[in-house]
Amino acid sequence: MNRPVGRVLTLLELLQSGGVRPAAELADRLGVDIRTVRRYVDHLLDLDIPVESVRGRYGGYRLARGARLPPLMLGDDEALAVLLGLLSGRRSGLTATLGPAGETAAAKIRRVLPARLADRLDSVLESIAFTGEEPDQSDAPDATVLLTIADAVANRRPIAIAYGERTDRTVRPYAIVSHEKRWYVRALDPAIGEERTFRLDRIDAVRTLPGTFEPPADDPVRSLVEGFATAEYRHEVAVRVQGSVEQIRTRFPASVATLQPLAEEGRPGWHRLAVRAERLDWLPPTLAALDLPFEIERPTELRDLVLALAERLASRARGGA
Incomplete structure (x- = not known):
């Protein structure tokens, strides 16, 4: 992709974040002058993408409502959030209301994902189990934490996590479970020789360690639920x-x-x-x-x-x- 086309797409992504974006800010983010920003805006208008020019002290550019949906520019975290939302909807029965739209939306996103991200997302989808309740985003885990742990689960790799007061705790994760609107990871704690449950939104940092391990044969959903009881x-x-x-x-x-x-x-x-x-x-x-x-x-x-x-x-x- 040549640089002008890449900058036009970056401009679209910036405008899709919402609100009025000053021309000076856009120029700084794109590494061009304000006159070039105007030219890029004209390119978007030629593609029937509705960009409005807002005058005044707090003026700039923003996306307006158009006759059709403009192409969406999703970052890694955003693509992950959308796919997890579609998966959660399928598990909770929402997809039955949406019809095939949910399936086709997920298929379109997955089709254009970079290979590196597609592989990591596959690890997430293969690693998650649900107890039946609809997941919530209020306590959603950090995307980087979720991706790293899911990859470790898929490849049976130990990890070091920062959890609570302990900043370098080594565990062996074998399942990610969504239960009662929260996300958990079931893991073996070699320091005490027992299985433990950790809330993903409370894990501040995670890194993968060398080596592999053999996960237990128990049902992670059942062991988590019975552990709470x-x-x-x-x-x-x-x-x-x-x-x-x-x-x-x-x-x-x-x-x-x-x-x-x-x-x-x-x-x-x-x-x-x-x-x-x-x-x-x-x-x-x-x-x-x-x-x-x-x-x-x-x-x-x-x-x-x-x-x-x-x-x-x-x-x-x-x-x-």
Whole structure:
């Protein structure tokens, strides 16, 4: 590509970032004078790309709404974000609403990706697992961190990460999981000989280390979800509930509680619900919403909270203050 054509495309990319871009700023970014910027703008207009000239103290150039969509210039991080969004939509059922448009959009982006980026994106798509919830971008990981870890997962390479107060922690990543609107990496921690879960948005830096490793054979989604349910918390709650697994899971998913059938204890149709929680105040209304017979085994504090909620509800039902 000759330099003038490359600069015209760069100008389009700058304008697509939004807002009014001063001519002096565009000239500086392109390494040309303002008169050349005007000539490049004319080139875009000749291609039916709607560029507006804005006069005044804060004037410059901006993209206007046109009769057709101008060609999009996406950076590496932007292309990754779009593809992950399309993948998430397919996993959450959104693609069924969009029809084939989501598939064709992803195909068009992948077709024009540079080979180096396409290979890394393939590593991301092959490394991600979903627990069923729709991912969110509010806690999206840094693109460089995600790409590097996905590449390490695909090639079974250890990595060093900066996580929390530890700036050089060596782990062996084997899966990336999207769970409850956050992104996690499951990894083996050789320092303690155990599997660990790390939030990707809390990893400040990552670098690939030499060597390879053999990943465990377990299901990363299941191990992550069960790990959350059995993590150490302030309260250990045990409640016997009469109902099916499906009924109980509507209010207490696997990431929150574990279930044990009590048929062998002479109570068919009952399950022991085990929850580890920092606070108990959310449990009484959740048990009430479950609308199934239950018996509290522990702690006593939970029984008191349930009784207090029942008294408040009864008082309000009678019209009391």
